[in-house]
Amino acid sequence: MHREITTIIRIIRTGIINFVRNLSLAAAAIAVMTVTLTTILFSLIVNATFSNTINQINSKINISVYLNSSVTTQQVNTFMTELRNLPSVKKVNYTSQDQALAMYKSENSNNKSLIQALSVIGSNPLPASIEISPTNTENIQPIKNFLDEPQNTALQDPQAGTSYSGNEKTAIDKIAHATNIIREAGVMAVIVFACVSALIIFNTIRMTIFNRRDEIGIMRLLGANNWFIKGPFVVESTLYGVISALISILIIDILFAGSASALQASSLGLLDIGYANHDFRTHFWILLTLQLVVGILIGAASSYIATKRYLKLKTSR
Amino acid sequence: MSMMIVLDRVTKIYNRNTGPVLNRVTLHIKPKEFVIMVGQSGAGKTTLMRLLTREERPSSGKIIVGGIDFDKLSDKDIPNLRRKIGVVFQDFKLLNNRTVFENIAFALEIVGVSKREIQKTVPKVLEIVNLKGKEKRMPPELSGGETQRVAIARAIVRQPKILIADEPTGNLDPKHAWDVIKVLEKINRFGTTVLLTTHNASIVNKLKRRVVTLEHGKIISDRANAEYKI
Numbered sequence: 001m002h003r004e005i006t007t008i009i010r011i012i013r014t015g016i017i018n019f020v021r022n023l024s025l026a027a028a029a030i031a032v033m034t035v036t037l038t039t040i041l042f043s044l045i046v047n048a049t050f051s052n053t054i055n056q057i058n059s060k061i062n063i064s065v066y067l068n069s070s071v072t073t074q075q076v077n078t079f080m081t082e083l084r085n086l087p088s089v090k091k092v093n094y095t096s097q098d099q100a101l102a103m104y105k106s107e108n109s110n111n112k113s114l115i116q117a118l119s120v121i122g123s124n125p126l127p128a129s130i131e132i133s134p135t136n137t138e139n140i141q142p143i144k145n146f147l148d149e150p151q152n153t154a155l156q157d158p159q160a161g162t163s164y165s166g167n168e169k170t171a172i173d174k175i176a177h178a179t180n181i182i183r184e185a186g187v188m189a190v191i192v193f194a195c196v197s198a199l200i201i202f203n204t205i206r207m208t209i210f211n212r213r214d215e216i217g218i219m220r221l222l223g224a225n226n227w228f229i230k231g232p233f234v235v236e237s238t239l240y241g242v243i244s245a246l247i248s249i250l251i252i253d254i255l256f257a258g259s260a261s262a263l264q265a266s267s268l269g270l271l272d273i274g275y276a277n278h279d280f281r282t283h284f285w286i287l288l289t290l291q292l293v294v295g296i297l298i299g300a301a302s303s304y305i306a307t308k309r310y311l312k313l314k315t316s317r
Numbered sequence: 318m319s320m321m322i323v324l325d326r327v328t329k330i331y332n333r334n335t336g337p338v339l340n341r342v343t344l345h346i347k348p349k350e351f352v353i354m355v356g357q358s359g360a361g362k363t364t365l366m367r368l369l370t371r372e373e374r375p376s377s378g379k380i381i382v383g384g385i386d387f388d389k390l391s392d393k394d395i396p397n398l399r400r401k402i403g404v405v406f407q408d409f410k411l412l413n414n415r416t417v418f419e420n421i422a423f424a425l426e427i428v429g430v431s432k433r434e435i436q437k438t439v440p441k442v443l444e445i446v447n448l449k450g451k452e453k454r455m456p457p458e459l460s461g462g463e464t465q466r467v468a469i470a471r472a473i474v475r476q477p478k479i480l481i482a483d484e485p486t487g488n489l490d491p492k493h494a495w496d497v498i499k500v501l502e503k504i505n506r507f508g509t510t511v512l513l514t515t516h517n518a519s520i521v522n523k524l525k526r527r528v529v530t531l532e533h534g535k536i537i538s539d540r541a542n543a544e545y546k547i
Contacts, residue, residue: 003429010426218410221370222471223399224427 011228015235022208026240029197029204033244033298034251036193037291041252043186044287049276050179061134063143066127066157069097076128079155083132086146088139093131100126127157198302201237205306208233216311230307237303241295249288256280319384321479321510322346322369327378329364329534338364340534341378346512348478351505353521354514355545356531362514363407365531366483369512370404371395383478400428403472403509405482409464411456411471417443418452421471428475438474446470446500462493469500479510486517494520518545 019026067076076094083092095103101124108114118125134140146152147162156162209216219229260277280287322344329339339361346352356362367373369382371390380387383401390398411420421442422435430438443449446466456464465485472480482501486494498513498520505511515521521528521544528543529536 002431006431007429010429214410215412218412218423219427221372221399221404221406221410222424222427223396225396226393228427 007228008231011231012235015232016239018208018212018232019236019239022204022236025204025207026236029201029237029240030244030247032193032200033197033240033295034247036190036197036298037244037248037295038251039186039189039193040294041248041287041291043182043190045252045256045276045280047179047183047186048279049272050182052275052279053272054176054179061140063132063134063140063147063162065130065132065147065162067129068155068157069127071128071155075155076130079152080130083130083143083146086143088134088142089132090135091133093133095129095131097124097126097128100124100129194298198298201240201299201302202306204240205233205237205303206310208236209306209310226311229311230304233303233307234300237299238296239299241297241299242292245288245291245295248291249284252280319348320345320381321348321350321383322512323379323381324365324368325379327365327368327375327380329361329368329373330376336534337376338534339368339375342531342534342536344529344536344539346510348510349505349508351502351511351524351526352513352529353524353526354512354529354531355516355521356514357516360531361534362531363483366404366481366512366514369481370402371398400475401477401479403475403477403480405465405468405472405480405485407484407487409456409468411464411467413456415455416452417448417454417456417459417467420456420467421474424471424474439470442470442474445473445503447496460493461489462496465489465493465497466500469497469504473504473509477509479512480504482511482513484514484516486515486520491519495523498524521545 080092080094083089101118104126105115105118132143134143144162147156216229256273256277260273323346324342324344326341326343327339328337328341330337342361342365354362354365364373368375368380371387374387382398385394385398385401412423415423418439421439425435425438440449440452443452446469448463448466448470451459451463456467459467469480469482469485472482480501485497485501489497494517501511501513502524525542525544527539527541528545530538
């Protein structure tokens with residue numbers, strides 16, 4: 001047991017020493033791995049930020065239906081129950097004529113002439129209304145269809161019409177579309193970069209094996225077992241992954257912190273930098289762990305394959 | 318008494334057109350024996366050594382070394398075999414970017430010996446091969462004889478049952494060659510089986526040990542207390 005621990009420590013130490021000696025060769029591998037990990041991190045955060053933007057706008061979207069003054073309470077109740085039963089409806093809220101008037105008065109309490117005008121009319125000119133929140137923007141259309149059914153149009157005030165947050169819907173559609181494109185492009189870029197980094201690490205380890213073939217040959221003849229020979233190479237490329245993960249986190253940190261303060265946490269086009277920065281910071285440890293895991297996996301896997309392929313550890317027949 | 322090394326009708330063919338390099342070689346070596354193998358270049362001496370360390374596999378025939386039957390030896394177990402055998406190579410195979418001490422310690426590091434034990438063992442071995450005080454030298458700074466003794470020190474530091482030395486005196490002048498041979502004799506006296514190949518007649522004649530002569534891949538003579546004769 002003691003020997004095994006000594007051996008594991010030696011493998012790790014040799015890997016680190018080799019890494020330091022090999023730094024010029026490793027630079028390319030670290031650079032491309034950093035690009036890969038930065039792309040992954042950036043895509044993740046941008047994706048989360050866009051999803052957040054869409055959710056925020058979604059929550060603001062609603063439909064207001066103004067009711068005919070002749071509609072009875074029972075009719076209102078049935079209408080609302082029917083609306084609630086629609087799968088595309090998240091929430092339904094009723095505002096009576098009196099509530100509408102009270103709200104109008106409190107909103108315009110400073111405007112004496114408006115309040116006076118209301119008392120001149122005598123009766124309440126404001127219609128009762130129902131506010132409908134859809135589950136998401138895609139579901140505005142089925143609600144619209146339902147409202148347009150003849151038995152339902154009869155309940156509505158023909159003069160007031162229905163108000164839709166139509167402009168916001170197109171904005172949301174645009175963002176959703178952009179998010180999809182960015183997500184797909186991100187996945188493609190990540191796959192391409194991951195393949196490139198795996199290949200470069202593979203090649204780096206191959207060259208290292210070639211440079212150290214005498215040493216490896218001597219180790220074999222002295223009875224080193226396969227892991228004692230392979231291990232340092234895997235440790236070395238694991239270090240590429242670790243260092244690249246740290247650099248990529250640092251790049252994103254500087255990028256978001258820098259642009260967030262430069263833009264006063266405002267948004268850059270559709271990208272809400274403030275939120276992105278916040279998202280990055282709240283999930284910092286998870287993101288760092290993810291970067292380390294991905295970096296180590298790419299590094300260790302490609303060097304493992306390289307050692308399997310190029311370290312001829314078997315006897316020729 | 319069980320044998321330390323057994324070769325039974327061992328044949329090695331690299332190329333069918335040039336014929337076998339070793340042709341049905343049968344050789345038994347007892348524990349603690351000192352055996353000298355002689356023969357001209359190309360007689361098959363080095364191939365025989367490479368078969369014993371499993372760098373090569375025989376085309377046919379049986380090999381048993383230190384109780385390990387090569388027919389039952391998987392690739393995974395080769396390191397264990399090599400740990401039982403100390404080998405001194407014709408071309409030394411030392412790491413030129415490491416000191417004498419580190420080169421010898423390397424053989425121990427590979428098998429997981431602790432640093433403390435290494436610090437204790439290596440100086441003892443350096444004393445056996447008369448290299449005390451040269452611990453911090455690099456191999457290129459040493460003379461041929463000294464380099465060869467570093468290689469021997471590395472081969473014996475794990476106290477193997479068998480020491481195989483392939484032409485260890487090949488590149489040395491007579492005085493240094495004899496220094497190396499004296500070290501081998503000392504190791505043999507400690508109980509290690511030694512298999513030495515050489516084509517240095519004066520060394521063979523002076524040693525007066527068992528001499529096995531190889532010619533064209535065949536053993537043509539095997540005599541005790543023999544003199545050099547090809």
